[in-house]
Amino acid sequence: MPLPSEPLRKLGFLTIGLFDGNDPRPGHESTLEIIQLGEQLGFDSAWVRHRHLQYGISSPVAVLAAASQRTSQIELGTAVIPLGWENPLRLAEDLATVDILSGGRLNPGLSVGPPMHFDQVRDALYPGTAGVEDFSYDRMQRLLDCVRGEPVTRFSGVEGFEVFSDRVQPHSPGLARRMWYGGASTRSAQWAGEHAMNFLTSSVVRAEESEDFTAIQLSHIRTFRKHHPDGDRARVSQGLVVIPVDSATPEQRAKYRAFAAERTPRTLQPQGPARMMFAPDLVGTSAEIAEQLYAHAAFREVDEVAFALPFTFEHEDYVQILSDIATRLGPALGWQPGS
Numbered sequence: 001m002p003l004p005s006e007p008l009r010k011l012g013f014l015t016i017g018l019f020d021g022n023d024p025r026p027g028h029e030s031t032l033e034i035i036q037l038g039e040q041l042g043f044d045s046a047w048v049r050h051r052h053l054q055y056g057i058s059s060p061v062a063v064l065a066a067a068s069q070r071t072s073q074i075e076l077g078t079a080v081i082p083l084g085w086e087n088p089l090r091l092a093e094d095l096a097t098v099d100i101l102s103g104g105r106l107n108p109g110l111s112v113g114p115p116m117h118f119d120q121v122r123d124a125l126y127p128g129t130a131g132v133e134d135f136s137y138d139r140m141q142r143l144l145d146c147v148r149g150e151p152v153t154r155f156s157g158v159e160g161f162e163v164f165s166d167r168v169q170p171h172s173p174g175l176a177r178r179m180w181y182g183g184a185s186t187r188s189a190q191w192a193g194e195h196a197m198n199f200l201t202s203s204v205v206r207a208e209e210s211e212d213f214t215a216i217q218l219s220h221i222r223t224f225r226k227h228h229p230d231g232d233r234a235r236v237s238q239g240l241v242v243i244p245v246d247s248a249t250p251e252q253r254a255k256y257r258a259f260a261a262e263r264t265p266r267t268l269q270p271q272g273p274a275r276m277m278f279a280p281d282l283v284g285t286s287a288e289i290a291e292q293l294y295a296h297a298a299f300r301e302v303d304e305v306a307f308a309l310p311f312t313f314e315h316e317d318y319v320q321i322l323s324d325i326a327t328r329l330g331p332a333l334g335w336q337p338g339s
Contacts, residue, residue: 018056068103077107109200140181140191202308244285260280
């Protein structure tokens with residue numbers, strides 16, 4: 001097995017937080033328990049996906065506020081909040097509040113674009129204004145300005161017994177440096193770099209210049225860093241689906257391999273009008289997965305990961321997978337807790 005030129009510096013994981021629509025609390029509690037387990041295992045970060053009008057976490061900021069009170073060290077991220085569903089000023093208030101409650105551990109990941117199934121939801125989400133809503137990068141710039149403490153009103157000072165600020169409150173000074181863009185295109189990678197954000201790249205990319213997933217992802221990472229003020233030191237986190245089976249039962253191994261096999265056909269060619277390319281799920285022993293990762297040109301460009309947990313598994317499966325990642329796969333990649 002080839003040795004990496006640099007050891008993996010930050011090890012994280014990503015979960016969708018599924019729940020039963022008729023009894024949603026157990027699913028949310030399971031997510032919080034998984035985040036607590038991640039901290040106990042020494043993971044550097046835990047990330048939650050964002051799902052609207054589905055049976056997954058619709059309010060990751062609220063969930064991470066709860067997680068911030070059950071943990072003390074692990075960083076907490078969103079991957080990603082689709083900004084088309086949000087008011088940037090209001091979201092900035094929520095993000096800063098949770099960042100302060102967590103002691104500066106929040107890593108907001110975001111993306112722009114119209115909400116999914118916008119034609120079906122537009123009248124409920126933006127009645128009367130759907131046709132003029134701006135879902136471009138300008139919406140992200142508004143959020144960045146709010147988080148960075150730029151004035152949002154011409155009024156400030158005392159009115160009666162109340163004191164007003166001209167910038168979003170609370171203000172969390174370090175949060176701006178922990179804003180991430182979840183990008184799947186060259187344009188997004190360039191924009192994120194030019195605006196000094198961090199960059200999340202996942203198991204999905206757009207097949208623009210190629211149909212080779214690894215080559216596309218590598219191109220995005222290099223484009224981002226080329227346009228970032230920090231150059232090669234700009235932060236990038238890769239999020240592939242990895243499922244180590246070292247301590248899995250025979251039943252779990254069979255389930256994991258069936259899951260990956262069912263999803264493999266979508267990795268063979270671009271999918272849909274947007275030509276999305278999906279990375280294969282990596283299933284095997286930690287040694288086997290480490291070897292596959294070292295052979296992945298984009299992985300060799302990063303020193304941070306947020307491995308994605310499969311969507312539909314059971315709580316005990318996530319416990320096994322996270323335990324193997326922390327105790328076997330992470331060390332095989334040169335990672336050490338607290339490094």
